[in-house]
Amino acid sequence: MATDRRTLCTAFQQTATQSPGRVALRAADGSLEITWRQYADRVRAIAGGLASLGVAHGDTVAIMLTNRPEFHVVDTGALHAGATPFSIYNTLATEQIAYLFGNAGNTVVITELQFLDRLKQANESGQVQHFVVVDGEADGAMTLAELEAAGSADFDFEASWRAVEPSDVLTLIYTSGTTGPPKGVELTHANLMAEMDALDGYFPLSHDDCLVSYLPDAHIANRWGAHYSNLRYGIQITTVDDPKQLIATLPGVRPTFFGAVPAVWYKVKAGIEAALAAEPNEKKRKLANWAIETGTKVAWLRSDGKPVPLPLRLQHAVADKIVLSKLRERMGLERVRVAATGASAIAPDALAFMLGLGIPVLEVWGMSETSAVVTINPPDAVRIGTVGKVVPGGTEISLGEDGELLVRGPLVMKGYRNDPQRTAEAIDADGWMHTGDIATIDDDGYVRIVDRKKELIISSGGKNLSPQNIEGAVKVACPLVLSVVAIGDDRPYITALVTLDPDAAAVFAEKAGLADASPAALATDPTVVAYVQAGVDQANEKLARVEQIKKFTILPTVWEPGGEELTPTMKLKRRPIAEKYATEIDELYA
Secondary structure, three states: OOOOOOOHHHHHHHHHHHOOOOEEEEEOOOOOEEEHHHHHHHHHHHHHHHHHOOOOOOOEEEEEOOOOHHHHHHHHHHHHOOOEEEEOOOOOOHHHHHHHHHHHOOOEEEEOHHHHHHHHHHOOOOOOOEEEEOOOOOOOOEEHHHHHHOOOOOOOHHHHHHOOOOOOEEEEEEOOOOOOOOOEEEEEHHHHHHHHHHHOOOOOOOOOOEEEEOOOOOOHHHHHHHHHHHHHHOOEEEEOOOHHHHHHHHHHHOOOEEEEOHHHHHHHHHHHHHHHHOOOOHHHHHHHHHHHHHHHHHHHHHHOOOOOOHHHHHHHHHHHHHHHHHHHHHHOOOOOOEEEEOOOOOOHHHHHHHHHHOOOEEEEEEEHHHOEEEEEOOOOOOOOOOOOEEOOOOOEEEEOOOOEEEEEOOOOOOEEOOOHHHHHHHEOOOOOEEEEEEEEEOOOOOEEEEEEOOOOEEOOOOOEEOHHHHHHHHHHHOOOEEEEEEEOOOOOOEEEEEEEOHHHHHHHHHHHOOOOOOHHHHHHOHHHHHHHHHHHHHHHHOOOHHHOEEEEEEOOOOOOEOOOOEOOOOOEOHHHHHHHOHHHHHHHOO
16 A cells, blocks of 8 residues: 555546556547546646636535546546535436535536536525536636636645645535435545555556446446546546446447446346347357356356366356357457446346356445445455455444444545534444444355345334345346335235336337337336236245235336436435325235
8 A cells, every 4th residue: 555645636646647648538439538648737727727716725616517538637626726526416406406505615616518507596595606617618607628727827736736635525425315415425535545445456457447437426436436546546437428328338448347336237137138039040049048057157156155066167168268258248348357236236146147257246335425335245255145345454344233234444434514413323432334234244254235224124024124135136037127116114015116117118119019119108018017027927936925026016107317216326215206106006005
């Protein structure tokens, strides 16, 4: 662990000089490429420009951008001005943005033309004095080029970034909270440096690595995995401003490091299975299915700590050479040295499928409040169904009396911004962060997340059930489904509300010859209902009897991230859903 990299500013200054001519940042369509030398020059200019607007050490700067190269330039520029940059989810409503402004206290916002009107409406108090637009000109706003040219010759750039301390707040991560207003998680430079130190052994990164950045930069996963890893290690970032284009972008980038939420892995799995099902050559189809089954068998044996018999090892080697390696190459994932899945639990069968393909996916667990990753599966000892073991570097985990997972150490946040009461509720007097997740820890230190403390279903028969386990099983079994909500609290059996994936539904409707592909029409179409029922039946085979879904209803709507039903990170807002769809739920128990 290098002691001279105590802040992300120091890390960036060292990284930028190592290969100044290499491309540091690029857009997926090739419209913009920024070398490390250009990156460093622009960071200097932006820091000076922000200082000219009155941004000083400890001030906040708001950023509302899609996933694009300019985000990295302006965020790093703000850091070098001694400021705390933070990102706003693109889906937030005016009132929500106004709340963030009030909590953060920023006077500057850096954004795109498409968001400018919403941001101005959110600025009723007049607190924000300067709007900076990165993609054009607009009344009442300055361009990014004008910001970069606004710096004074008197601005001491070196003194500015060198004055940043490890204890300074690096960023605010506004939790997308399933209930109540978001909390501003204050993470320090020391927090994220400790996170990257802890993961060095699992994710060894350098200038030779590259990744695709597609998640919102308001999410800690993307800030750690893409942005801060770029600053510290020099990993090249290719940005994708539309997550729907992610799968199509991978072959053009061929990343060496790849992180994804379970929904992305489910799409990859469904895409492969659909392609194989459509293969007209029966021999090729059977060979591919045999290869995947062989790889999956090996993955399960390794997960269970059992030896792989020699005949199966030989079969696996053949399967990998003639089929699996070709599938990885077709997806653009053949260079991936390590991959991660997190943010929510991944269904074990889906993870085994990915490992079986030869993609080294490690399930991790963490929170915004813990600087991202706290537990991770060791690459050479993955246990499917667990989130691995605690990372090294002084972080401790424990279980409370009720099974709640507790975390203590250098990864734990400074606190919630301007909210000492909720900070005290989250971090106790002994420094333990109460995560809200119910877990178990086995004798080898592997952690299993049972569910959210407040989300466990307690049936009328007194059974404690995990809705995530039930929901994950359905998503894996039925690629047509986007969201599943398991219902059953104080009820005699489990039911579910289901929404369809609009993209998958459109393809399904075309293949099935359905004239009307609208969500409302598909929700009641007998062909669609039967297909979803088959998926639910398949999921039920993987579930205990008390967990099995007895009835479901397909809702005639699409749930958007950041809407009434989903947080910007696609977590279910269970209480609002239960209230909004009370009639539909009651009908399932009628």
